[in-house]
Amino acid sequence: MDLCTLKKNKEFNFVYRRGKPAGSRDMTLVAAKSRYGGVRVGFSVSKKVGNSVVRNRARRRMKEAYRTLLPELKGNHSLVFVARESIARAEFHEICSQMRKLAQRAGILSGDPACRAFQGKPVGGKK
Template sequence: MPVPGKLRNPAPARLRKRAEFLAVRRGEKRRGRLFLLEVLDRGDDAPPRVGFTVTKKVGNAVVRNRVRRRLKEAVRVQAAGDMRRGSDYVIVGREDVLAAPFAELGAELSRRLRKAR
């Protein structure tokens, strides 16, 4: 139940199918300490879509889900406004996401999304 007086940021649309994730791999890659960001310009004016993945190298299912949840919340709270229309994004999380302060994670996501290196 929403709290009156608080605006909730809508999360961007999600990539769900394997083919969508594989298509984004053809696009640009922006590497960082906390995550890898893959970006594909679809060439339309539809809202941005985002997908999250964490490899088994990061840890067991509990650790991978914690990394994924932190990334999803950082996108929703801080970085969703920096996503361009007509683009697909895949964020590949690393274990360092768990140790990074949340503000740093959000700032790094915003910076990478805006393409500033």
């Protein structure tokens, strides 16, 4: 599946203005209903998180976690995931599970059990 992303500043501002926030330890999700078909997403990582290497790594991990969640999303929404400072130290499976909980709280997960092959658990059974 291809990521449909928010690119322009005005798209992010629309989500911040109209969206409802939901927070977790490592990130915040701001979700707004959209007129566009499908789900569009943007990722925001501020300089508080770290230098450019750390910020880009956090963004890549958030994008990959989102890709695992993408088949389960429903409706027409614009989403912005905002990273917090602690995301730099978070494990990937923690990011996945937090992202799933935030999407659930925002009401954008389709309750389809067939889509739940990967639920943010690490590969290989390690914790």
